[in-house]
Amino acid sequence: MVDRAYTDADLDAAVAALSEPGRLQAAEDLVTRVAPALRRVLDEAIGQGGWFDQGHDQAIREATAVDDPRVRAEAVRTLIAQETQLGMFVGVTVGFELARELGTLRGEGRRGSSSGDEAEQKEE
Numbered sequence: 001m002v003d004r005a006y007t008d009a010d011l012d013a014a015v016a017a018l019s020e021p022g023r024l025q026a027a028e029d030l031v032t033r034v035a036p037a038l039r040r041v042l043d044e045a046i047g048q049g050g051w052f053d054q055g056h057d058q059a060i061r062e063a064t065a066v067d068d069p070r071v072r073a074e075a076v077r078t079l080i081a082q083e084t085q086l087g088m089f090v091g092v093t094v095g096f097e098l099a100r101e102l103g104t105l106r107g108e109g110r111r112g113s114s115s116g117d118e119a120e121q122k123e124e
Helices: 008-018 025-048 054-064 068-103 118-123
Strands: none
Touching: 025 068, 054 068
């Protein structure tokens, strides 16, 4: 995997390609095989980011403490949506790094360090 900046057109084309029927099957199979290990990586990444700390606990208390059932349900839906988005963003980040690492193992590119010094040192 080559490290480079992607244009908006590159990203749009990639997203369109991912929409093709059956395109994600191989990735789904891979993720299913490594799900337990990926879950640990995601948990660590979310934990290191401080996403589910005391502030998260406070948000849960606030969302569930509302007396009006409709307002409480909306607050819980909003919290779930925010957590889902966060999980997706962290998951995509981990996915990019997994792809980069797999590319490194195949000799297709360098590791994710910005300078590449680490990969160069390993090659020497």
